Amino acid sequence: MRRMERRQATREDRHGIISRAPFWLAGCVAVLIAALPASSPAISDPAKEVIHCLRAEYGDLAGFSVSYEREIRSSSMALLGGPATGDHASGRIHFRPPHFLKIAQEAPKPETVVTNGETLWWYIPHKQEAHRYRSEDVGRELRVLADVFRGLKEVSEDFEILWEGHAENGDRRIRLVPDPPWAETDHIRLAVTPACRLRVVEIHNTVGNVTRFTLGPLEPQDAFEEGFFTFSVPEGVRVLDESP
16 A cells, blocks of 8 residues: 555656667666665575675675676667667776766777766767766765665665576576656666676666667775775866756
């Protein structure tokens, strides 16, 4: 009953960074947050087992880097007879708790998203543009991404967490459904290896498109060089202030 009542709540009218940036950025900032209380080691719910193992794997890290490959699956293109996938990209994600994040796209063209928790920059070198946002204005997705990389330490009631069973390769799959609903995201699916590595993140939007990230092995980082999570505008680059 609580979930039905909350789903009837008015959806947010103001679009965040998802409506202003390409899918690779939207997907990067649309991963997960969990709503699970502490429990004893003997956990009967397989979805909770996945969340607890992720907390154990990521929660105490001082920082890390991880490679990613991203593809977008378009339901509209498939219906029209075109290819179901497209817009491939790859790069690296760097994170330092609690909210320092850098997403460095390497292919097909270099682009960078970097935030220190207060300001977020999206730098597009081939366009000589740098978009500036206040972190509080880019939506809950950015905070969600930071939380998963902290091992889901924040306790919330923002998601219903559903067990989806095992993939053919043995990965454990869970689905996170925003509750109350989000304007753009229908649900998020995670695939976690038997060794408790987050391997795949799929962001399913409300019109049926899927942004899929496949993550490489985690590379723990004890420290990053000074200024790694800050951005200095290069000479000749136009700055576009996207915050009101």
